[in-house]
Amino acid sequence: MEIALKSFDERRRELINKEKEHRLDSNEQRILFTIGGKYAIAAATINDIRTREWDTIWSASQSREVGAPFLTSKDIIKSSKLYEIIQRMPKGGLLHAHTDATLPLNDVFDIVHKYGANIEICSTHPLTAENLDNGHAKLQFRPTKVPITEASTEIAASMLTNDYKPGMWCNYHQISTLFKDSKLDDYIHAQMLISAKECYVTHNTMGKIWSKFSNCFSVLAGLLSYEPIWEEYAKRLVLNCVDDGVGYLETRLLMITEFFYDIECNLRLTRRDTVLILLRGIEAAKRTLQEQGKVEQFYGLKVIYCTLRFLKPEEIWSSMMICLDLYKEFPELIKGFDLVGHEDSSEAYTLKAYLPILLRFQELQLEEFGDIKVPFVFHAGETLGDGSPVDENLYDALLLGTRRIGHGYSLYKHPELMKMCKERGVLVESCPISNEVLRLTGGIGNHPVAALINHGVPVSLSSDDPAIFQNPILSYDFYTLLNHSTKTNLATLKVLARNSLTYSLMENPMKERVMRKWEQHWDEYLDWIVNIMGSKKELYN
Helix, strand or coil: CHHHHHHHHHHHHHHHHHHCCCCCCCCHHHHHHHCCCHHHHHHHHHHHHHHHHHHHHHHHHCCCCCCCHHHHCCCCHHCCCCHHHHHHHCCEECCCCCEHHCCCHHHHHHHHHHHHHHEEEEEECCHHHHHHHHHCCEEEEEEEECCCCCCHHHHHHHHCCCCCCCCCCEEHHHHHHCCCCCHHHHHHHHCCCCCCHHHHHHHHCHHHHHHHHHHHHHHHHHHHHEHHHHHHHHHHHHHHHHHHEEEEEEEEEEEECCEEEEECEEEEEEHHHHHHHHHHCCCCCHHHHHHHCCHCCCCCCEEEEEEECCCCCHHHHHHHHHHHHHHHHHCCCCCEEEEECCCCCCCCCCCHHHHHHHHHHHHHHHHHHHHCCCCEECCCCCCCCCCCCCCHHHHHHHHEEEEEEEEECCHHHHHHHHHHHHHHCCEEECCCHHHHCCCCCCCCCHHHHHHHHHHHEEEEEEEEEEHHHCCCHHHHHHHHHHHHHCCHHHHHHHHHHHHHCCCCCCCCCCHHHCCCCCHHHHHHHHHHHHHHHHHHHHHHC
């Protein structure tokens, strides 16, 4: 029996090791356990902290389990030592984030209060206590150059009573002043995000949660249409990314119409102006980072031009032409094209439905530039479907040469497509918390990202719309994977972070320069873990 048990153990170990060879991080795991040193010490330190926190803050006695729903666990996560380690980590790039839903809402409110005298607000209901408590009022914002007067103050005051006529615009600063507490801010804040109650109780179907999700954007959109706010927003976006260990950002920028107001509140800014203001904000952020001694931690920002997948083909084509015009003027900024919106909606077009214009977009670039300068970076497979038209967007995305796949939630059901991703180097921008909040999964425990990693599919982690989902900027997504998956360790995190740069739309020599910087920052990160977070050096003597 002893011989039989020994034989079984050997065969079991061989089988496990054979399977591990398929993993995305298999080579990095070999490096980790070969070179040892501070890399191994840092990895062991993280594993030890994770194990201890499993037995303490995540124990059954604490009424929380590892992998519990994110929105009900966020406060526990934020107080954990493991989260502190993740937040400090140089994460490389954030490849999948929508511009208007990336900056934390506290920063958004700071900006709004700064420019509140130039912002108007309207509502579907009077802002009485009853309507606020019941969530009846729906708010919109717009810039205005109407001066504050005694008459406008009276109009604003009516908004707090049943005399208010829904849809009437009032000065935000005046409304805010009339509230004696922060209740208005709290209410507006709630309209811009998805709460735990909404996610898990009141809006617990995909249709309901997407309705709430869309409403969040309608509130944010008006705020960002004012030149000074947009510039300040861009600046703070960069600063927040750097603070969370994200040095590079490829932001998905939706510019459907020319709706931007200039500093004098005149509705006259073009999409070109929008880009120029964005660039001003980036430069302002660089100056601040220079003052803080952190400018080396910012690698750059690129734009993936987006339009909505609900538009008619001729409207999509018009957006494509605008995108190419912007690329010609800003070739170092405009780097990709995508279609966004609820992929599983009955109103959304499939990629196949757009096929003629998508192919023509590529042909036009080959004719004009001799190469594809603005590649597709498609959302695809953000669905629970299996063989549905939305699920089959994955086939079309890959056949159209998408450089990456946004979400790719249903990709794990397609062995041939996973093989194509590996062979062609097509990375999946996996967004675990987004997929949970939008009801594709109950949590990280049954999210397909682990399956993709185990199959060796190129993956990076992204946060999608972190302002709305309450997972700024990227640390929470890394934490959820590390804390739940026993197979995930420091080597896995390194591969995921490095992938975000390797599969970025940067070109050489910029990419080579950024990769060198990131490797340096990673080495400094290992020193920090070993020296500050505690050493397990005795295990490797």
